[in-house]
Amino acid sequence: MKLTLKIWRQKNADAQGKFVDYQIDGIDGDMSFLEMLDVLNEQLVAKGEDTVEFDHDCREGICGSCSLQINGEPHGPEKLVATCQLHMRSFKDGDTIVIEPFRAKAFPVIKDLVVDRSSFDRIQQAWGYISVNTSGNTIDANTIPVEKAKADDSFNAATCIGCGACVAACKNASAMLFTSAKVSQYALLPQGRVEATERVKAMVRQMDLEGFGNCTNTGACEIECPKGISLENIARMNREFMGATTKS
C-alpha cells in the first residue's frame, strides 16, 4: 500500500505546531497502525530527519498509552480497538490519513502526537480508591460474598484503560465516561460502598478543577471508547453524585 500521511508536528508544549505531509510505500495490511509509524520513523532516521513522537507501550490494547486522532476519530475507524490494535487492512492503497494528537484543554501537547494525560491520574488520586491499609491484616476474601452480576458490572467498568479517547471524542472535552467508570467500579462492590459518597464528590470536584467540560449526553464517548465502557456508568455517577450532594 502507498499512503499519504498528514501528521501533526509540534516541537514542544510552547512551540507552534503544523501538519507535515509524508509519503509512505510498502505498507502491508497485517501491520498495526503503530508498526506503520515505525516504518515511517525508520525512513526518517535514514534521511537524518527527526522521528515522529507518539506514545505506546504494550501494543496489545491494554496499557492505554497509545492515543491518536486518526482521520478525526480517536483510535481510528474500527470500533472497540485502541490505536495499537488497528491494522492497516482497515485502509486502502492511495489513502490519505490525517494523524493528530488527542485534543482537549486538560490534555496539553508535549511533543508531536504525545499529550499529557496526568489530569486522569489526579482525578484518581482525589479518591479513586478504597481506603484500606495495605498491611495485609484484611479479612478472608470470601467473607463478603459479592453478587456475580454486580462483580461483573464492576469488572466491566474497571476495564477502562485510561486512554482518553472519550475526552478527545467529546465536543465538550468532558471526562465523564472515564470518571464514571472509576466511580462505578467501586460503587458496585460492597467493599467500595463504605466511602462512596465522599468518593464521588471528590472525584467530580477534581474532574471539574482539571478543566474538563460538561456532559451534554451526546454519547460520542461511548462510541469511540475502545473498551466499550457504557453510558450507564455516567447515569450511575450522576445518581451517586446527586445522592451525595443532597445528603450533605
Added chain:
Amino acid sequence: MSVLDSHIPEGPLAQKWTNHKNNINLVNPANKRNIDIIVIGTGLAGGSAAATLAELGYNVKTFCYQDSPRRAHSIAAQGGINASKNYQGDGDSDYRLFYDTVKGGDYRSREANVYRLAEVSGNIIDQCVAQGVPFAREYGGYLDNRSFGGVLVSRTFYAKGQTGQQLLLGAYAAMNRQINRGKIKAFNRHEMMDLVLVDGKARGIIARNLVTGEIERHSAHAVVLASGGYGNVFYLSTNAMGSNVMAAWRAHRRGAFFANPCYTQIHPTCIPVSGDHQSKLTLMSESLRNDGRIWVPKKKEDAEKVRKGELKPTEIKEEDRDYYLERRYPAFGNLVPRDVASRAAKERCDAGFGVNKTGQAVFLDFGSAFERYGKEKAYSSGHKNPSQDEILRLGKEVVEAKYGNLFQMYEKITAQNPYETPMMIYPAVHYTMGGLWVDYNLQTTIPGCYAAGEANFSDHGANRLGASALMQGLADGYFVLPYTIGDYLADDIRTGKIPTDSPEFDAAEKDVKDRIDKLMNAGGKHSVDTYHKKLGHIMWNKCGMARNAEGLKEAIKEIAELREDFWKNVHIPGEANNKNSELEKAGRVADFLELGELFAKDALHRNESCGGHFREEYQTEEGEALRDDENFKYVAAWEFTGNPGDAKLHKEELTFKNIELKTRSYK
C-alpha cells in the same frame, strides 16, 4: 564480596518467615518519617511496595518511564494469579503450591523463598479483594478459580483475561491514596539512568526527565529496583515495547550480581510471527489450554496442504490429527508446563508439521470444548435432545463468556474468526527468570539496593509456572520487602537527609551525561532498531528455545562485535534536551547489547538442561531435558568486572531439605 550469603533464617521451613519477622529490627514510626526510599518501577512489584512503604510511614519516591504508573507492563498479564486458598477443596495447601513451584522451576530456586511465597499467597487475594479488585465470582458470590499449566489443582484467581490489569489498578489505587496523603511523590516519564553509591551503599539515582531531557539527582536511604524483566533482549517478545534492563544492568555495573541470566521462559501460546515488520508478539493466555486442545496433522501431506491453503483444518478428520501433548504426556496433556509445551511445538514444526505459511505454528482447537459445554448447557437448561447446531451455538456462548476478549483479540490481529477455525499459536519469549541476585531479604549484593518482582531472580528457578509472576510481584511488594527493608533501615534513623551535592553524585551524573553525549554523537547512520533486531536475531537463533555450545560461542562473539559497531555507527536524530524516543531506545539497547553477551556466557557454562534452558547436548533419548544436579545445583551469580564477557562467576549452592529432587515428569 565473593561468598554469597543468602541469609536464610534458621528453623523449620514453615516457621522461617514467622521467626524472621519476629527477630527483624523495626523502625519506630516517628523515625520512618525521616527515611526516604526510592522505588524504580510501578508495576505490581513496585506499585505495591511503594504503597505499602508509604503506608508504613516512609517517604517514597516512585519512578516509571510511562506517563502514568497504571501503564506498567504488569497491566498486560492475562491469565491469573495463584494462591493456596484451597477454596475448591481439591487438596491444595501451602506445601503443595511450594512443591509445584519448586518442581516447576526444575529445582533451581531457593526453598525458603518459595515457601514464603506460598505462605503469603492467600493474603494477596484477601488484600486485593479488600481493595476492590473485581475478581471473577461464582453465582453464590464466592471467588471462582481455574487451573493453569503444570499443576493438578484449581488455584488460579482471575478477572476474565485481564487479571494483571485489575491487580495493577489495585496497586495503583493504593499508590494514589498515598500520593493524596503526600507520602508518595511520583516521577512519571522519568528513567533511572544510574545508581549512586556512597560508602558502598546505594544512596540514590540519576534519572532523566524524558520530557525535558533534564538529568536529575535523587537521594534516598535505600533504593528498590522493581523495573521488570529483560525479555526484550530478544527484540520480539510478549513484553511491552519499553520493557528494558537498564535499571538492573546499571546496578549490576555498580556491583550488584546478576543471577541466572540464561533462564528465559518461552510461552507456548502466542500468536505466530506474521512478517518482518513485526514489533512485538501477542500472548494468548495459557488459560486457553484448559479448554483448547493442541494438535497438528498426522500426515505431512495434510500439513503441507494446510500451509498452502488447500485444506481447511476443520476438514481434517479426528483420526488424522496428532494431539501430540495428550499423546506424549497423558497425565498432564495440554496442561504440561510451558517449557515442555513450547519444545514439543517446536519439535513438531521442525519435523515439518507446522500449519501456517511459515510452518511455525500449531493449532489450538476449541471444537471439543464447544461440544462438551454445549451439551452441558443444553442439558442443564432442560433440552435433553439438542440438535448439533444448538449444541455448538450454546457451547460457543459458554466459551465466549470465559475467553471472549482473547478470541476477540486474536481475531483483530489475525483477521480470522477463532469460533469458526482453530487458532494458530507458536511459542514466544515471555518472561525472564534470571535477574539481580538477592538474599532472603530481597537485598542485592549492594547494601541498601533491593530488587523485587521480575527484576530479581529468586523464586522461579529455571522455569516459571503460569500465574506465579503476579503472585511473586505482589508478595514481594505488599508483604516481604516492607518488612525486610526495615531491618536495614533501622541503622539509618540518625543519618539524616542524604545530600545530592557529594562527589559521588557528581561523578555518576557525569557518567550519565558522557554516555548520552557519546550516543548522540556516534555519527553513524543506522537506526537503533536495526541493532536491536540484529541482536534479537542472534538471541533467538542461538540462545532461544534450544541452545548448543557451538552456537553460544558464536553468539558471544557476534554480540560483542555488534556492540562495537553500535557505538560507532548508530544514528540518533533530534536533541538530548527534548523528548526523544530514539535516544531512550538507544540507552536501553546499549545495555541489552551487554546483557546479551552475559546471557550467552551463562548458557554456555551451564552444561545441563533445565526448565527454560535447553542445551541440545543434554537431553534424554525421548528428547526431554536432562538435568545435572550433581554439578549444577546452584545459582550462577555473575560479578561485573569491566566487560560483560569477563564477568566472574559466583555460585550459591542450593540445598533441598524439604523436597526430594526428582526427574521432572509430566507423563
